[in-house]
Amino acid sequence: MNPLAGASGGIPPVGRAVGGNPDRRRRASLPLAPYPPNRCSMTTPVPPVKLYEPVERPDLRWKYLRETYGDVAPAWFDPYARGWLLLSWESIRWAMQPASPFSADPDHWRDMREGLIPESSGTAVQLIRRQSARFRDGGEHARYRGALQDALQHLIDRNRVLDAVERVAYRLIAEFSRRRSDDLAAGYTYPRPVDLIGDYARRLTGTVLARLVGFTAAEADRIGTLMETVWDGEPHLAMQAWTQLAEDLAALAEQRARHPQDDVLSFLLHDRDRPAHTRAEAADQTALLFAAGYDPTTHLIGNCLRELLTDPRMGADLRSGLGDVRAVVNTVQVHRPPVAMLPGRWVTADHTIGHYRLRGGDLVGFGIAAANQSLAARELTSSTNAHLGWGTGGHGCPRAGQDIATVVAGAAVHCLFGAAPLRLAVPADALPDRPSMVINGLRELPVDLGEVHLPESRAALPEPAAVRPSGPAPAAATRSPSLGERLGGFARALLGRG
Numbered sequence: 001m002n003p004l005a006g007a008s009g010g011i012p013p014v015g016r017a018v019g020g021n022p023d024r025r026r027r028a029s030l031p032l033a034p035y036p037p038n039r040c041s042m043t044t045p046v047p048p049v050k051l052y053e054p055v056e057r058p059d060l061r062w063k064y065l066r067e068t069y070g071d072v073a074p075a076w077f078d079p080y081a082r083g084w085l086l087l088s089w090e091s092i093r094w095a096m097q098p099a100s101p102f103s104a105d106p107d108h109w110r111d112m113r114e115g116l117i118p119e120s121s122g123t124a125v126q127l128i129r130r131q132s133a134r135f136r137d138g139g140e141h142a143r144y145r146g147a148l149q150d151a152l153q154h155l156i157d158r159n160r161v162l163d164a165v166e167r168v169a170y171r172l173i174a175e176f177s178r179r180r181s182d183d184l185a186a187g188y189t190y191p192r193p194v195d196l197i198g199d200y201a202r203r204l205t206g207t208v209l210a211r212l213v214g215f216t217a218a219e220a221d222r223i224g225t226l227m228e229t230v231w232d233g234e235p236h237l238a239m240q241a242w243t244q245l246a247e248d249l250a251a252l253a254e255q256r257a258r259h260p261q262d263d264v265l266s267f268l269l270h271d272r273d274r275p276a277h278t279r280a281e282a283a284d285q286t287a288l289l290f291a292a293g294y295d296p297t298t299h300l301i302g303n304c305l306r307e308l309l310t311d312p313r314m315g316a317d318l319r320s321g322l323g324d325v326r327a328v329v330n331t332v333q334v335h336r337p338p339v340a341m342l343p344g345r346w347v348t349a350d351h352t353i354g355h356y357r358l359r360g361g362d363l364v365g366f367g368i369a370a371a372n373q374s375l376a377a378r379e380l381t382s383s384t385n386a387h388l389g390w391g392t393g394g395h396g397c398p399r400a401g402q403d404i405a406t407v408v409a410g411a412a413v414h415c416l417f418g419a420a421p422l423r424l425a426v427p428a429d430a431l432p433d434r435p436s437m438v439i440n441g442l443r444e445l446p447v448d449l450g451e452v453h454l455p456e457s458r459a460a461l462p463e464p465a466a467v468r469p470s471g472p473a474p475a476a477a478t479r480s481p482s483l484g485e486r487l488g489g490f491a492r493a494l495l496g497r498g
């Protein structure tokens with residue numbers, strides 16, 4: 001069976017070119033060359049996969065692609081952006097290593113240089129060459145990545161952000177409890193369901209990232225919505241969302257340059273260990289943190305909760321204390337990774353993978369979910385770290401990013417399952433998937449919540465202050481005690497650093 005609707009190849013129309021160059025526009029109105037232009041010998045030609053088209057069975061998509069194409073598939077990432085999708089664990093690990101013939105710098109993108117990518121390409125919006133770690137190689141990448149790692153680590157230590165996660169989770173659960181009581185008092189037989197994506201996972205992640213970056217929770221919520229639009233790759237809307245996000249961050253960078261606070265933007269603008277970032281660099285790097293952290297962490301939580309609610313044995317083990325939250329997070333990273341597919345490398349030297357000849361300047365994406373499935377088929381256990389959910393190599397998710405996501409997801413699961421009985425409010429097969437080829441998650445996760453029992457010490461805890469002024473400049477050079485020393489007991493136990 002082919003579970004993919006419309007994976008039939010063909011030449012999609014080309015729209016308006018990016019930028020104002022009339023020559024580019026003229027070229028962009030020409031049809032693209034038939035795809036793939038450089039197929040090596042194959043007995044049965046297989047058409048490129050259109051990754052942006054809805055599929056009948058998303059659960060079978062990656063298996064089907066691996067079985068049909070092997071290590072690599074010719075792919076349309078959207079109606080205008082063609083390239084190659086790596087599908088095996090081995091090919092992705094190899095491509096993510098710094099010595100491989102792939103670059104993270106969008107300047108290599110041949111179709112973009114030749115004016116073949118229109119403004120309405122959602123993929124192009126995600127891959128605009130910003131001044132941030134994700135889009136640079138070599139020394140520039142090392143500077144950007146080093147600064148981000150230091151900023152995150154510094155704030156984790158200093159602000160005790162992770163220590164606060166548990167309190168924020170209990171505050172949200174207390175809100176659900178109040179709403180439930182109000183509904184019952186108003187005469188409803190069944191209180192309204194709680195949406196664990198919008199009302200819980202998203203808000204918990206947003207609050208933590210807002211503290212790190214320097215936004216208020218309301219600002220983070222707005223930026224988070226813009227970010228979702230970018231990840232979903234909606235043509236036009238994605239570009240509008242990025243423009244809005246860039247304007248917000250530029251304004252905040254301007255303010256933090258004059259009045260530093262204890263947040264990532266201020267740290268980058270006043271870095272004492274390396275040349276400080278310009279305002280534009282600091283804004284782009286902060287946008288990267290939001291892009292990299294917000295949706296993936298929200299849906300790591302969502303996918304963990306989905307797993308626990310649809311696998312009664314897993315949920316019961318966790319409640320009884322037999323299950324381990326870390327194992328749940330890891331199982332989800334293997335079997336339902338929130339970042340399922342990620343475009344963002346370019347071929348630097350012609351070479352062959354499987355049946356195909358990749359040419360310099362071709363766009364490449366990583367089929368992370370497909371690669372993990374090929375590992376899982378080898379009886380991978382929930383304790384493995386070999387999955388590619390965090391990426392790997394020089395551009396893999398920084399340690400601090402992984403720690404933040406793991407602690408937020410762990411606390412979300414631990415606090416909710418300990419506080420109230422939960423039941424899906426709709427049949428498991430009616431849960432709506434998020435329409436994104438990058439993010440693997442749900443649009444909503446509605447549950448009926450039973451009576452809430454909060455640990456007494458937690459119910460009355462106030463929310464800690466969002467951002468504390470730090471005096472003249474953040475003390476980047478004065479390192480606080482290590483993460484292990486500063487983390488709260490829960491986070492420390494979760495990360496295994498007790």
Ligand code: HEM
Pocket residue numbers: 096133134135145148152288289292293294296297300338339342344388389390391392394395396397398400401402404405
């Ligand atoms: C479940 C949550 C998360 C997942 C699944 C995830 C996954 C990933 C993956 C797969 C990459 C590699 C991208 C590539 O090779 O092109 C990456 C990079 C990155 N992640 Fe995460 N991430 C998560 C959370 C976070 C958080 C919370 C932060 C920070 C607040 C963060 C910061 C970053 C940064 C800065 C990069 C780019 C690193 C570079 O290019 O050098 N991530 N992440």
